[in-house]
Amino acid sequence: MVQYSPPPLDASFAALSDSTRRGVLERLGRGDASISQLAKTFHMTLTGMKKHVGILEQAGLVRTRKVGRVRTCGLGLRRLKDEAAWIERYRQLWDARFDALDGVVEELKAKEERDGRDRQ
Amino acid sequence: MDETGNKPAPKDRTAVERRSERELVVTRSFDAPARLLFEAWTKPELFMRWWAPKSAGVPLLSCEMDVRPGGRYRLEFGRDPSSAMAFYGEYTEVSPPSRLAWTNDETDNGALTTVTFDEEGGRTLLTYRELYPSKEALDESLAGMEGGMPEQFDQLDALLATMGGGGQ
Numbered sequence: 627m628v629q630y631s632p633p634p635l636d637a638s639f640a641a642l643s644d645s646t647r648r649g650v651l652e653r654l655g656r657g658d659a660s661i662s663q664l665a666k667t668f669h670m671t672l673t674g675m676k677k678h679v680g681i682l683e684q685a686g687l688v689r690t691r692k693v694g695r696v697r698t699c700g701l702g703l704r705r706l707k708d709e710a711a712w713i714e715r716y717r718q719l720w721d722a723r724f725d726a727l728d729g730v731v732e733e734l735k736a737k738e739e740r741d742g743r744d745r746q
Numbered sequence: 747m748d749e750t751g752n753k754p755a756p757k758d759r760t761a762v763e764r765r766s767e768r769e770l771v772v773t774r775s776f777d778a779p780a781r782l783l784f785e786a787w788t789k790p791e792l793f794m795r796w797w798a799p800k801s802a803g804v805p806l807l808s809c810e811m812d813v814r815p816g817g818r819y820r821l822e823f824g825r826d827p828s829s830a831m832a833f834y835g836e837y838t839e840v841s842p843p844s845r846l847a848w849t850n851d852e853t854d855n856g857a858l859t860t861v862t863f864d865e866e867g868g869r870t871l872l873t874y875r876e877l878y879p880s881k882e883a884l885d886e887s888l889a890g891m892e893g894g895m896p897e898q899f900d901q902l903d904a905l906l907a908t909m910g911g912g913g914q
Contacts, residue, residue, distance in 0.1 A: 712888040712889055713762050713764065713888065714762075716762055716770075716772075716888060717760055717761070717762040717772070718801070719799075719801075720760050720762065720772045720774070720874070721759065721760035721774075722799035722800075722801045723796060723797060723798075723799050724759070724760050724774045724776075724796075724872075725799070726795065726796035726797075726799045727776075727783070727786055727796040728776060728777075729795075729796070730786045730792055730795050730796050731776060731778040731782045731783055731786055732777075732778070734778070734782045734785065734786065734792075735778055735782060738782075
């Protein structure tokens with residue numbers, strides 16, 4: 627049976643190894659915010675928050691856009707992990723499911739064969 | 747066959763393909779006639795034996811199926827009934843032994859699921875297809891598997907903890 631094993635550490639997870647950055651993502655999950663709003667929420671300097679947002683942005687977890695003098699942050703398209711890794715995890719679930727289904731249909735097959743023999 | 751005479755490693759028997767922005771397709775070939783696969787998919791007592799394998803982590807507590815067009819189904823997952831998570835919807839197509847389709851109504855962005863069983867020479871190619879209303883709905887479903895961001899963060903926290911990188 628295929629067991630789900632944690633995917634290797636990558637840029638996304640490295641970006642998330644910091645509790646402030648995880649907090650920023652949770653905050654952005656509820657709606658976009660400017661860097662200065664985030665700095666205020668997390669009691670940090672603007673420079674410190676810019677650094678965190680930069681790391682999240684590089685990992686594809688956050689996107690930013692500048693309108694006038696304000697830089698607004700939102701959740702990135704990449705979310706937490708590469709799509710390929712999510713698809714592989716999904717495949718593992720289905721593979722395990724289908725292994726179990728295989729067991730069930732093999733049993734049904736064997737039963738049909740037995741019943742067929744009994745009728746002869 | 748490998749040198750021990752066992753079946754080949756199951757690694758690549760199940761294929762998943764994102765066929766379009768909104769569509770996810772899982773395929774697998776079975777050494778059984780289509781009618782048995784259809785039966786295993788439409789009888790609750792059989793369905794419950796395979797839909798939630800141990801590695802999926804969450805047991806299937808109950809399963810109700812009224813398998814006919816317009817009939818409804820309801821699956822409940824969880825460790826105990828008080829905190830069970832329900833999945834439900836309606837069968838839109840029931841054509842034994844080759845085709846089954848249903849809606850997923852537990853969220854507004856649920857997929858339309860279609861399963862086809864194509865039998866040839868005693869073997870059956872099973873194709874499971876999820877068609878989502880939007881690209882975002884598919885992304886969300888893949889990333890969260892079930893549910894949205896909070897669960898993802900829970901999983902992530904657990905994962906980080908196992909890697910010793912909790913960052914607290």
